[in-house]
Amino acid sequence: MQTKQIGYHFSLKCKQNACKARQHTGNNSARVKPQFNSLSFADSTAHVKKFLGSLHLTLPSVPIASPEKRISILPTSFHVYSFPPTFSILHCSLSYTISTLHTFVLIGDSGVGKSNLLSRFTRNEFNLESKSTIGVEFATRGIQVDDKTIKAQIWDTAGQERYRAITSAYYRGAVGALLVYDIAKHTTYDNVNRWLTELRDHADKNIVIMLVGNKSDLRHLRAVPTDDAKQFASENGLFFIETSALDSSNVEQAFRQILTEIYRIVSNKAIDSSNENAQPGSGAQIIVPKADDNTKASNGCC
């Protein structure tokens, strides 16, 4: 399962009303250069709607056709109904992209370094004295795969058994799971099987799982041989990598690898599904009020 997220990009170029500008200068004969202001933002739906509402425009309904669809409306000229008219819009465009959100979960025993893996990946931070995770925590990061930015939402879960009821609810929406163990503590590796059962019980059956042996910097304390874990991973159809959140080795690769893998699977599916129900003419139009005389007059002033 993946979540569709719609990102809007709205850009606006407008000219300050020349009449008003002239009033300020108090010189009728002076030629005031039209001043252009431009406004551009990418924001949440609520914000865009509110802004358009202030311009007496409505947001067109967005057909969800296929990911990464872009629709632009340009160039359009219209007048803003406000009195006195303060600016005229010369150019306006609204585009949106539908991108797929990839949701991940980080699971594994308590104290294996899940939270630090996440903070290393999303903020490039590491804290030896990080506090235990209570319930679930969340972070997000965009990553480039095949010239496309994929946004990853990552849920970091508490390792303790008591929180399983709460954390397992977050497995359901996940397309990928990083199952973390500590290479210096064999018990955390022994519990991997239990975590796999947990995932099979609660998560989507197509979930991509990567086995992550963390704390690879603790070479002298290693309790789980790499080959054992590798073999276990291949037997169970898991990806495998050893990382160290402390010296940041392989952290980026781990997330990148699983993201790329999921992206492949998802985009293959998307191609299949878009062939099945192709939606022609999925463009959107902004309803633009016709430029009235007032606009022309104010334009004529300069």
Next chain:
Amino acid sequence: MEFSYATDTQAQLSNQSFWKRKREWALLAVETRLSGLSIQPKVSSSKSKNRLLFSSNIIKTQSFTALDKSYQGIAPTSLAPPNTTDIKNLSSSPLLKNSIENVPSRPQSTSPNPSTSCPRFNKIQNIINSPSVDLESLQKACWGGVPYELRSVTWQILMGYLPCNANRRNDTKIRKHKDYFGNIEKTFIDKQDSLDSAIWHQISIDIPRTYADIPMFKSERLRDSLARVLYCWAIRHPASGYVQGMNDLASIFYAIFVSNYLDIQIFDITPENIENISKSDFEGVEADCFWCLTNLIGKIHDSYTFTQPGIQRQIIKLKDLVQHINPALYKHFEKEGVQFLLFSFRWFNCLLIREFTTNVILRIWDTYLSEEDGFSNFHLYTCTALLLKWADTLLKMDFSEIVLFLQSPPSLQWSEKEVEILLSEAYTYKSIYSYSALLQQRQK
């Protein structure tokens, strides 16, 4: 002070005017509270020379074994008040006699320390020093904050650990300390075999992560002691066992009791200071922490049992309150798919310890301890007030922004002043909504 739904006059009132009246009343109440806050003492960083009468939570006995000999009259697990002969036996011990007799005759505080000369300080101290503490007036006096030097003893009384009767206080303490160490002995007697390894393992993982930013928690001695307290508690309460976050709760008591004992501000205590505490005194602190933790979690035990029903219920109530008070925010959360569980779970699990700095959380707990059901009911309203404080900011955010914002909220930068306002707001909400049908329906 309660509005009853049953009276005829109120039934005649339209719903709106009823709420209006209720709100007006509550605001009035807050004003009175706030006027009380203006005399809130500043916590002084200078060392107070007067060791407070009861604030040193340690009974000056040299060791518990010595104590046992002079104290065979009382069964270690008995919670019944001891009879007078026991007390007489007890006071015959020179050490204890000294401590008991000395306590009331210590000179009153005359130092120029700003904290000890303020009216609130004197008021609370007078209440505590009276032969029988009037719990209600103590709660009233402590609502607006307990001066730093008095926290240890005040909290222990408010927690229900120390009795109101001043004469029985030392006695209870000794009995409780003995009880605790009896338990410790039983729990750790054949250390590795009987140890519940899963609980012990979890505690030993969490101990180094407990308040790692406060220097005193780097002390091995303190860590070992904290682990003992948590483990002993978990073994005695198999319904919940140890749940992550309890270490945070216990550490608050350590911070306060150790700091009051040493008379050093929490952040200035070094591991060396901890090492220098005598064995018996440190054991006393440990036992005090254990019993205060027991009493605290006892109030909210269903928050930690299987599937944590207490927290689930609190979250539903929080949701109802927000929906009622700020429907726009509620709708926004619903639209963005933000579940209340996501951010408020930790608020209820760790009682806001992760959301505020230590000094500020102590101030919040002062009020909680002065409220009936402070850690469950009043805490709910504090959480509500906290969330609604950021309503305007949250309304402009989308899902991930909201979650990230609430995960590391700006309350970490708050000072005590801002928190006092928050608590007053919580009090307002409590006054308006605690008798409302809204929550009572849910309770059914």
